[in-house]
Amino acid sequence: KNQVEQSPQSLIILEGKNCTLQCNYTVSPFSNLRWYKQDTGRGPVSLTIMTFSENTKSNGRYTATLDADTKQSSLHITASQLSDSASYICVVTILTGGGNKLTFGTGTQLKVEL
Amino acid sequence: DVKVTQSSRYLVKRTGEKVFLECVQDMDHENMFWYRQDPGLGLRLIYFSYDVKMKEKGDIPEGYSVSREKKERFSLILESASTNQTSMYLCASSLPGGVNYEQYFGPGTRLTVT
Numbered sequence: 001k002n003q004v005e006q007s008p009q010s011l012i013i014l015e016g017k018n019c020t021l022q023c024n025y026t027v028s029p030f031s032n033l034r035w036y037k038q039d040t041g042r043g044p045v046s047l048t049i050m051t052f053s054e055n056t057k058s059n060g061r062y063t064a065t066l067d068a069d070t071k072q073s074s075l076h077i078t079a080s081q082l083s084d085s086a087s088y089i090c091v092v093t094i095l096t097g098g099g100n101k102l103t104f105g106t107g108t109q110l111k112v113e114l
Numbered sequence: 115d116v117k118v119t120q121s122s123r124y125l126v127k128r129t130g131e132k133v134f135l136e137c138v139q140d141m142d143h144e145n146m147f148w149y150r151q152d153p154g155l156g157l158r159l160i161y162f163s164y165d166v167k168m169k170e171k172g173d174i175p176e177g178y179s180v181s182r183e184k185k186e187r188f189s190l191i192l193e194s195a196s197t198n199q200t201s202m203y204l205c206a207s208s209l210p211g212g213v214n215y216e217q218y219f220g221p222g223t224r225l226t227v228t
Contacts, residue, residue: 004156032215034216041123041222042221043204043206043222044219045219049216089157100215102217104156104158106155106156107156
């Protein structure tokens with residue numbers, strides 16, 4: 001079972017609408033949680049990062065929330081645009097004896113249509 | 115801005131060929147990583163390096179080797195390519211450790227082994 005679960009797997013929305021993507025994780029000890037955006041055929045690009053003491057972080061139309069008690073995070077996209085069509089990946093960083101280790105979710109594939 | 119470049123965006127090789135994937139970063143980062151990304155699976159770590167001539171196995175090192183002769187360059191080598199190594203390969207780099215630890219990704223190389 002993946003230690004970082006994302007839902008839904010895929011989502012189609014109309015341009016201008018809002019949407020929320022979910023991430024549940026079981027990994028510990030937790031260092032930070034990051035949301036990446038990955039356009040088709042490109043490498044992931046970081047959108048937001050939150051440590052365990054932060055519960056919300058915004059980057060333009062993207063707002064991430066974190067509940068470290070329930071180990072849940074969400075990414076809310078406001079007023080979606082066609083360029084938001086991409087895969088959104090939740091990544092949890094944990095501290096290990098050998099340094100930081102990233103655990104990746106499998107992503108939510110978002111398609112924004114006219 | 116951090117820039118991570120990969121030598122090829124697309125590559126087609128035959129079974130049994132030796133394959134070299136090159137990655138270069140321009141931000142003097144100590145850490146460099148190689149991942150592969152397959153549909154339905156999160157990014158999986160193949161190898162990483164935290165210094166010149168140093169390397170550590172990741173989660174799926176079998177069938178791969180790496181070389182880091184210079185700080186800015188990290189190469190992934192498939193000694194004898196097989197069809198199950200058809201995948202998207204992503205290189206990343208980062209500074210060492212820290213709470214806000216972030217990895218910066220290259221654009222990826224889509225490798226097809228026939």
